[in-house]
Amino acid sequence: MIIPASLLNVFKRCHFGLSLRSRLFGSYVLVVVVTVLTTLLVHLVGVQRNMLNRIRKDAEVIAVDARTLLQQRVRLGETEHLSRDLLSLRYSTHHEILFLDLRISSQGQESAFRLTPEQIRGLAHGIAVRGKSDPSGKSPGPFVALPLVDNLGQSLGAVVVYHAQPNFFQYLLRAAQSVFGSLLIALITASVAAFFLARNLTLPIHRMESVVQEFAHGRLSVRTELVRSDELGFLAKAFDQMAEDLEKNLETRHRLLSDVSHELSTPISTIQATLEAVLDGVLPEKEQRQYLQSLLDQSMHLSHIVSDITELARFESGDMSLTTSPFSAQRPVHQAVDAARVLAERKGVILKTSLPEDEIIVTGDVWRITQVMKNLVMNAVQHNPSGTTVWATLKTSVHSVAFEVTDYGPRIAECDLVRLSERFYKADRSRTRDDSRSGLGLAIVAQILHQHASKLHVVQNEISKTFSFTLSRTESQV
Numbered sequence: 001m002i003i004p005a006s007l008l009n010v011f012k013r014c015h016f017g018l019s020l021r022s023r024l025f026g027s028y029v030l031v032v033v034v035t036v037l038t039t040l041l042v043h044l045v046g047v048q049r050n051m052l053n054r055i056r057k058d059a060e061v062i063a064v065d066a067r068t069l070l071q072q073r074v075r076l077g078e079t080e081h082l083s084r085d086l087l088s089l090r091y092s093t094h095h096e097i098l099f100l101d102l103r104i105s106s107q108g109q110e111s112a113f114r115l116t117p118e119q120i121r122g123l124a125h126g127i128a129v130r131g132k133s134d135p136s137g138k139s140p141g142p143f144v145a146l147p148l149v150d151n152l153g154q155s156l157g158a159v160v161v162y163h164a165q166p167n168f169f170q171y172l173l174r175a176a177q178s179v180f181g182s183l184l185i186a187l188i189t190a191s192v193a194a195f196f197l198a199r200n201l202t203l204p205i206h207r208m209e210s211v212v213q214e215f216a217h218g219r220l221s222v223r224t225e226l227v228r229s230d231e232l233g234f235l236a237k238a239f240d241q242m243a244e245d246l247e248k249n250l251e252t253r254h255r256l257l258s259d260v261s262h263e264l265s266t267p268i269s270t271i272q273a274t275l276e277a278v279l280d281g282v283l284p285e286k287e288q289r290q291y292l293q294s295l296l297d298q299s300m301h302l303s304h305i306v307s308d309i310t311e312l313a314r315f316e317s318g319d320m321s322l323t324t325s326p327f328s329a330q331r332p333v334h335q336a337v338d339a340a341r342v343l344a345e346r347k348g349v350i351l352k353t354s355l356p357e358d359e360i361i362v363t364g365d366v367w368r369i370t371q372v373m374k375n376l377v378m379n380a381v382q383h384n385p386s387g388t389t390v391w392a393t394l395k396t397s398v399h400s401v402a403f404e405v406t407d408y409g410p411r412i413a414e415c416d417l418v419r420l421s422e423r424f425y426k427a428d429r430s431r432t433r434d435d436s437r438s439g440l441g442l443a444i445v446a447q448i449l450h451q452h453a454s455k456l457h458v459v460q461n462e463i464s465k466t467f468s469f470t471l472s473r474t475e476s477q478v
Helices: 002-016 018-077 082-088 117-124 166-216 229-279 283-316 330-347 366-382 441-451
Strands: 096-102 128-130 143-149 156-165 325-328 350-354 360-362 389-396 399-406 455-459 464-473
Touching: 018 096, 018 143, 018 156, 082 096, 082 156, 082 283, 117 128, 117 143, 117 156, 143 350, 166 229, 229 283, 229 399, 283 350, 325 330, 325 366, 330 464, 350 441, 360 366, 360 464, 366 389, 366 399, 366 441
Parallel strands: 350 389
Antiparallel strands: 096 156, 128 143, 143 156, 325 360, 389 399, 399 464, 455 464
16 A cells, blocks of 8 residues: 555645646647547557458458359369369468368368268258358457358258458558658647647636735735636636735725824824923913813814724724614604704804605614714704804605705815715814814714615705705504
């Protein structure tokens, strides 16, 4: 068992130590060689079979002709020189024609051909004998022996026809030479085709391997750029898409870290400076309460940022689950408007609602939908000047309800409009950071609506802009 196992290990090392292209090429060439050899073998077997059949048929024809000639001599009473009479027969084959006289002992006959006693008895009874080889071994080719009878029906002997030169190897060699040239050309052609086929299959794999190596060294912008319509093309396309997504995710991660650092630096710096001033005693006693209130505001701002980051991370990781149930669509609108009313009065923004009189039932997480509406209404109040009117409305259709928050304030730039749901993105750069906004509100809104199979839409014209989303209606009661 040790030797076969060792040979198996050597084969494995030799096979798997080769490159993929070499293995593919070797496999194709092996298949071609086996096919060529099998074709040649089948052809040679067919040639041998056809040759034997032809020799046998020729022997049959010659034997019939020879017996006919001798039967004529027998009818004329000329039976003394039957073997000599056969010399008049001439054929363009290597068959030998003999007359075996059964009236004398077979041992006394001067002939290169011998029959077995069973065959002689068969001929004596008028039965034709056919065989594949001479028992003496001198003429291994097929033979035919036909009985010859006299005028009284007595067996005189037999006409035997056999092949004098049954060297089948030479026939097969000539046949092999006749087809070897064409098979050699086929082998060379197939080998060249196998080389290019193996090259065509391995080039995309080598390209993807080099791209992976580039990835390993941190160069994430490299792509395979392979355009093929086969499985390797689909694999390369999926690989490029995966690489693009990976690059975007890493860029998003770096930008998130940068944004978090930037967002946290301002309140932390403010808290640090205020605490140092209090500890150093440089603040007047009557102003300390004001600075302590600033510390509280900044700490609340930090708390909001951390809370929003945690919530957004839970949404994106799939850990945040929703509690869906039927609820009144008017409920989150009323709660959002009530929550923003104090801020609206302070800024001079006018809040209005337009809701159906009949209760509209939708399905979803009522707490999360209320969070979405509060965020949209708060944003509309915070980002518009005094005197702006903000409408919170519901528009119903047969199967859905549209929640809309419309304001008649300044337009949003198109470059900012497409980035509103990005983390920490703030279109109003002129605003200070002393409020409680984290820049994550619309990003959280987008995640909540995604969990509800909905999406935030923004439509604006010359006089207004509308933020909206839809939920499916249900006939269930709250």
